[in-house]
Amino acid sequence: MMLPARLTSQIILNTWRLRHHGTCYSNLPSLSSNYLNNQRKTTASTHHPENSLQSWLLNPPTRLDATRKRLFSLSAAGIVNSAPTPMQPYLRLMRLDKPIGTWLLYLPCTWSIGLAADPGCLPHLGMLTLFGTGALLMRGAGCTINDMWDKDFDKKVARTATRPIAAGEITQMQALVFLGGQLSLALGVLLCLNYYSIALGAASLSLVVTYPLMKRITYWPQLVLGLTFNWGALLGWSAVIGSCEWSVCLPLYFSGVMWTLIYDTIYAHQDKDDDIRVGVKSTALRFQEQTKPWLSGFMVAMMSGLIVAGVNAEQTLPYYATLSTVAIHLTHQIYTLDINKPEDCWKKFVSNRNLGLLLFLGIVSVQ
Numbered sequence: 001m002m003l004p005a006r007l008t009s010q011i012i013l014n015t016w017r018l019r020h021h022g023t024c025y026s027n028l029p030s031l032s033s034n035y036l037n038n039q040r041k042t043t044a045s046t047h048h049p050e051n052s053l054q055s056w057l058l059n060p061p062t063r064l065d066a067t068r069k070r071l072f073s074l075s076a077a078g079i080v081n082s083a084p085t086p087m088q089p090y091l092r093l094m095r096l097d098k099p100i101g102t103w104l105l106y107l108p109c110t111w112s113i114g115l116a117a118d119p120g121c122l123p124h125l126g127m128l129t130l131f132g133t134g135a136l137l138m139r140g141a142g143c144t145i146n147d148m149w150d151k152d153f154d155k156k157v158a159r160t161a162t163r164p165i166a167a168g169e170i171t172q173m174q175a176l177v178f179l180g181g182q183l184s185l186a187l188g189v190l191l192c193l194n195y196y197s198i199a200l201g202a203a204s205l206s207l208v209v210t211y212p213l214m215k216r217i218t219y220w221p222q223l224v225l226g227l228t229f230n231w232g233a234l235l236g237w238s239a240v241i242g243s244c245e246w247s248v249c250l251p252l253y254f255s256g257v258m259w260t261l262i263y264d265t266i267y268a269h270q271d272k273d274d275d276i277r278v279g280v281k282s283t284a285l286r287f288q289e290q291t292k293p294w295l296s297g298f299m300v301a302m303m304s305g306l307i308v309a310g311v312n313a314e315q316t317l318p319y320y321a322t323l324s325t326v327a328i329h330l331t332h333q334i335y336t337l338d339i340n341k342p343e344d345c346w347k348k349f350v351s352n353r354n355l356g357l358l359l360f361l362g363i364v365s366v367q
Helices: 005-021 033-046 053-058 062-072 076-082 085-093 100-116 125-149 172-190 195-202 205-217 221-229 232-241 246-278 283-312 317-335 342-350 352-366
Strands: none
Touching (some): 076 085, 100 125, 100 246, 100 352, 125 205, 195 232, 232 246, 246 342, 246 352, 317 352
């Protein structure tokens, strides 16, 4: 189909201006809005859009825009969506599109590595990288185990029904093989550490495997998650020093467990109605309307543990100034929380990544 002469002349004129006057695209005279509107109306009434080149030029297919966004997205979800189609279910199974869990697993490791650094020295970058890789792999393995245990539950909950195993994109056998691959790679990371740390890291595997079962038998699965997710508070120090200094590591580990009880109770409030319906338990159901007093108690316990760890690690004023900021962040998080609004629970939950990074920066600033 030939383009209308008026439309063609406008395109030629704009091209000439661009070449000879260096005019920015943003300053090019646009095609007459009245003319464009008339063309849309004419095209809609006389031609099927899909058969009209003119309509395509005036109204580019939305699929083209979606493809462009997909190609240029650097977000975690964008990276997963840009991966080859056969890989995508496996990447979603390990929650690569939702990195908040990896951050929450990794951050206690960074605290411990930072506290173990020699005075005046920054944390070892290679060790931070190694633990970051391990956190990514172990979080993926934990999610795979969780989804294998919870396949039948996930099918009954709208938020989890699209998970790859529940949706039938991946079979149990395929998930088991994928789990073996993740654990093998994680073992390779662990073997880069000293013998003490290898034994200590291996000891956490029982928690990784059994945590998903806890929601079936206790209202405190978040406590078991805390024991699992904060193992890096022990492992990071031992990887740097060669063994644990328990006067530092245990208070730090305890603080991490309290922190997990805070953020995962908030997270659990998103699913409390579904949890009641399918018959699983959580601290959100245990605390109900008394959630904020419980979370406040966990916050006090967390801050107390961090103070003890700091004293025993001979931290200086910047560390304690950072703890004050952390306490303010937690206080705001807890007392502005609306436990009956899932979107607010999610917002508060993900803000804990910033809290953990803040604490790490406070530790590093002392060095």
